Amino acid sequence: MSYGLGVLDDRESPAGIGQLDRREFLQLSGGLLSAAAFGTTVFRAAPARAHSLGEFTPDLTEDDPDVLFIHSVCQMCHSRCGIKCKIRDGVLLKIDGNPWHPNNRGEDERLSYATPLAAARHERGRLCPKGQSGIQTVYDPFRIQHPLKRTGPRGSGSWRTISWEQAFSEIAATINALIPYGVRLTQMIDPDNADVGPIANQLLFSPGRSVEGSFHDRIFKAGYGTQNYRLDHTSICETSHHVANENCLLYDHLKKKGGPTHLKPDFDGAEYMIIFGANPVEANFPMVALGRKFADMRARGGKIVVVDPRLSNSAARADQWVPVIPGGDAALGMGMARVILDGGLFNAGYLRNANPAGAGAAGEPTFTDATWLVIVQSDHPSAGLFLTAAEAGVASPVDAANPVCIAEGTGAVTEAAVSGSSPPPVVGELDPRDPGQGSVTVNGIKCRSAFGLYADRVREKTVAEYASVCGVSEQTIIELATELTAHGRKASVWTYRGVVQHTNGTYAHLAVKTLNLLIGNVDYAGGLSKGGGSYDEKKAEGGLDTSVVPGGVTPSGVRIDRAKAAYVPSKTYFSGRPAPRPWFPLATHGNFQEVVPSIQEQYPYAAKVLITYWNAWPYSVPGGRRVWEETVANEALLPLFVAISPVMGEVAAWADYILPDTTYLEKWSFPGTTPTITTKFAGFQQPVVGRFDGRTIGDNGSWTFNPEAPNEYTPYLPDTKQFTDILIGLAKAIDPSFPGTGASGFENGAPCRRAWDFFR
Numbered sequence: 001m002s003y004g005l006g007v008l009d010d011r012e013s014p015a016g017i018g019q020l021d022r023r024e025f026l027q028l029s030g031g032l033l034s035a036a037a038f039g040t041t042v043f044r045a046a047p048a049r050a051h052s053l054g055e056f057t058p059d060l061t062e063d064d065p066d067v068l069f070i071h072s073v074c075q076m077c078h079s080r081c082g083i084k085c086k087i088r089d090g091v092l093l094k095i096d097g098n099p100w101h102p103n104n105r106g107e108d109e110r111l112s113y114a115t116p117l118a119a120a121r122h123e124r125g126r127l128c129p130k131g132q133s134g135i136q137t138v139y140d141p142f143r144i145q146h147p148l149k150r151t152g153p154r155g156s157g158s159w160r161t162i163s164w165e166q167a168f169s170e171i172a173a174t175i176n177a178l179i180p181y182g183v184r185l186t187q188m189i190d191p192d193n194a195d196v197g198p199i200a201n202q203l204l205f206s207p208g209r210s211v212e213g214s215f216h217d218r219i220f221k222a223g224y225g226t227q228n229y230r231l232d233h234t235s236i237c238e239t240s241h242h243v244a245n246e247n248c249l250l251y252d253h254l255k256k257k258g259g260p261t262h263l264k265p266d267f268d269g270a271e272y273m274i275i276f277g278a279n280p281v282e283a284n285f286p287m288v289a290l291g292r293k294f295a296d297m298r299a300r301g302g303k304i305v306v307v308d309p310r311l312s313n314s315a316a317r318a319d320q321w322v323p324v325i326p327g328g329d330a331a332l333g334m335g336m337a338r339v340i341l342d343g344g345l346f347n348a349g350y351l352r353n354a355n356p357a358g359a360g361a362a363g364e365p366t367f368t369d370a371t372w373l374v375i376v377q378s379d380h381p382s383a384g385l386f387l388t389a390a391e392a393g394v395a396s397p398v399d400a401a402n403p404v405c406i407a408e409g410t411g412a413v414t415e416a417a418v419s420g421s422s423p424p425p426v427v428g429e430l431d432p433r434d435p436g437q438g439s440v441t442v443n444g445i446k447c448r449s450a451f452g453l454y455a456d457r458v459r460e461k462t463v464a465e466y467a468s469v470c471g472v473s474e475q476t477i478i479e480l481a482t483e484l485t486a487h488g489r490k491a492s493v494w495t496y497r498g499v500v501q502h503t504n505g506t507y508a509h510l511a512v513k514t515l516n517l518l519i520g521n522v523d524y525a526g527g528l529s530k531g532g533g534s535y536d537e538k539k540a541e542g543g544l545d546t547s548v549v550p551g552g553v554t555p556s557g558v559r560i561d562r563a564k565a566a567y568v569p570s571k572t573y574f575s576g577r578p579a580p581r582p583w584f585p586l587a588t589h590g591n592f593q594e595v596v597p598s599i600q601e602q603y604p605y606a607a608k609v610l611i612t613y614w615n616a617w618p619y620s621v622p623g624g625r626r627v628w629e630e631t632v633a634n635e636a637l638l639p640l641f642v643a644i645s646p647v648m649g650e651v652a653a654w655a656d657y658i659l660p661d662t663t664y665l666e667k668w669s670f671p672g673t674t675p676t677i678t679t680k681f682a683g684f685q686q687p688v689v690g691r692f693d694g695r696t697i698g699d700n701g702s703w704t705f706n707p708e709a710p711n712e713y714t715p716y717l718p719d720t721k722q723f724t725d726i727l728i729g730l731a732k733a734i735d736p737s738f739p740g741t742g743a744s745g746f747e748n749g750a751p752c753r754r755a756w757d758f759f760r
């Protein structure tokens with residue numbers, strides 16, 4: 001099909017708002033250049049200066065007192081670099097890097113906050129070409145300028161513009177007709193199948209890489225109560241990585257609460273690093289920072305090895321490239337582990353710390369479960385699980401559910417207390433066994449330590465056998481393992497999408513990631529870092545806890561993608577095996593691929609409403625286009641489809657309504673960055689074009705001054721809205737008392753009537 005643009009704008013722009021066409025923009029920016037070229041007094045060419053970032057090209061805008069600089073955050077990709085936008089007469093002329101932002105300059109290069117603003121005008125951080133081209137996003141002539149309503153069959157490209165008032169009222173009326181608001185949480189989709197939940201779940205919100213998660217959760221989760229409040233893209237990106245990390249880095253054993261989804265290598269302190277499929281030079285995030293850190297580490301004399309089937313840009317710039325058979329990463333990791341175990345090259349002292357107190361007493365930041373005992377007696381009801389203090393017969397345990405180990409030195413069965421106040425430090429034996437036995441018996445139960453079981457699994461193959469699986473020579477595997485263990489904690493192994501996007505991704509990631517635990521580098525300079533973190537705006541002086549929604553509700557039932565739900569006979573949705581479509585009890589970050597096929601098959605229930613935002617489902621899901629078009633073209637399968645999008649695309653083209661949101665250069669949010677950045681900071685995204693003049697556009701294109709909001713923001717395209725404003729408008733149209741919005745939408749009674757109320 002072709003994506004007909006139809007009628008995008010059938011009325012004139014309001015007077016007083018200059019929407020630039022390409023010619024006007026070139027005239028203005030060309031005017032700046034010609035003024036400088038002819039030596040007017042308006043612009044003086046800045047002399048080229050030696051700088052820590054190298055020789056800067058003179059930038060005429062920096063000496064022009066009429067050029068306004070506004071700092072914000074780039075969203076041309078997920079890296080979220082800081083940007084310094086240069087604006088004259090309301091026109092965005094240039095985007096540079098923010099010299100204060102940790103993505104854009106290294107720790108030793110960043111501007112001091114004491115730098116006078118006049119001096120800071122001449123400072124820039126690095127920015128990639130895509131970030132610089134963001135200027136073309138805001139001035140894209142194909143942006144949608146007004147809400148659109150479909151006038152022909154879905155996908156026909158026939159539209160007419162409508163007002164926001166009409167859009168909100170019609171969409172809300174349709175939603176309420178399909179899913180009566182008052183009973184959305186009490187009326188079951190199928191009374192005979194109550195476990196799938198109430199009719200609220202038939203409203204689906206599917207965002208992509210949104211930076212407004214806390215706000216759309218406020219609307220769709222706490223306000224509306226649909227279990228499908230965030231059918232986001234993570235599973236086509238890195239779910240296998242997150243699931244592996246959460247299980248490998250479990251931080252609350254008793255609550256079965258997963259650990260952090262990311263641990264990143266600390267380039268700044270590292271001596272040696274092996275990178276499996278992470279491509280920091282060309283494709284990772286934050287790319288600008290990673291490229292710099294990669295180069296800096298090598299310049300300092302650090303050694304970088306890249307494991308990749310291709311000679312990628314990263315591999316080409318590394319000290320060593322190790323080509324691996326695609327999907328063979330786990331075998332390479334296990335082969336290295338075999339070398340490390342057989343050679344006694346692992347950090348036994350680190351691994352033996354069995355609880356936080358034990359680690360603390362040893363001066364270690366983290367502990368491991370290496371010494372915890374696992375029940376290996378096949379006829380035991382808890383076979384395969386950690387032996388508990390109760391099962392071990394520990395007298396007066398801190399918590400009967402705590403794990404146990406065999407204490408180092410005494411050989412006593414000991415509770416490895418990970419809970420309770422002031423639990424004693426515990427150091428365990430790594431692989432205790434009864435004399436002449438392959439296991440240790442505790443209270444009549446046969447057990448092995450987690451480390452012992454891991455070693456057994458690693459030793460199922462020889463290094464030569466692992467070499468034949470992964471395509472890396474035995475000698476190279478030995479050399480990699482030997483060098484990894486020769487740098488103390490200042491070494492790491494980093495795995496990412498090249499490893500985790502195979503069908504064995506979670507297990508491959510675990511196999512390779514565990515090498516870090518063998519050298520004990522977690523939370524060490526030069527090892528693995530959990531990052532600097534960010535400041536919590538909720539805890540700022542005068543800040544609100546925006547996650548609290550007065551009158552908020554709690555979703556129930558199962559998601560349409562069946563993530564985090566088990567297909568078991570005790571559930572009403574169980575209908576014998578095999579299930580009509582798979583269920584995904586371990587998918588802690590959703591299953592984006594399943595969203596549209598599930599709508600198509602109306603399993604486990606029919607969808608009524610789909611709202612998308614930053615969503616490119618047919619483009620990003622392999623083979624997705626056919627099922628997408630078959631599904632969304634059928635109004636019986638999807639009665640209402642609303643796309644929130646600034647441009648026409650393969651998703652929006654099929655919608656019933658398109659609500660044009662602003663670009664990232666016309667909105668507020670608090671985008672963070674990744675743990676690769678070890679500086680604690682908070683990013684703030686703010687409008688850099690548009691007007692703060694309290695005027696809003698009316699239905700007839702006239703301007704109305706709003707005395708209640710003298711600082712009300714009007715985007716560059718004045719009849720578009722920030723995403724948060726769209727959600728507030730839609731929520732209020734669905735019900736005037738929609739939780740978390742309106743005159744007293746916040747916990748302290750403050751209003752949540754517009755985007756600024758939320759972000760200020």
Ligand code: SF4
Pocket residue numbers: 074075076077078079080081127128129130131132286287288
């Ligand atoms: S790497 Fe940074 S500057 Fe480049 S597109 Fe991504 S966020 Fe923007």
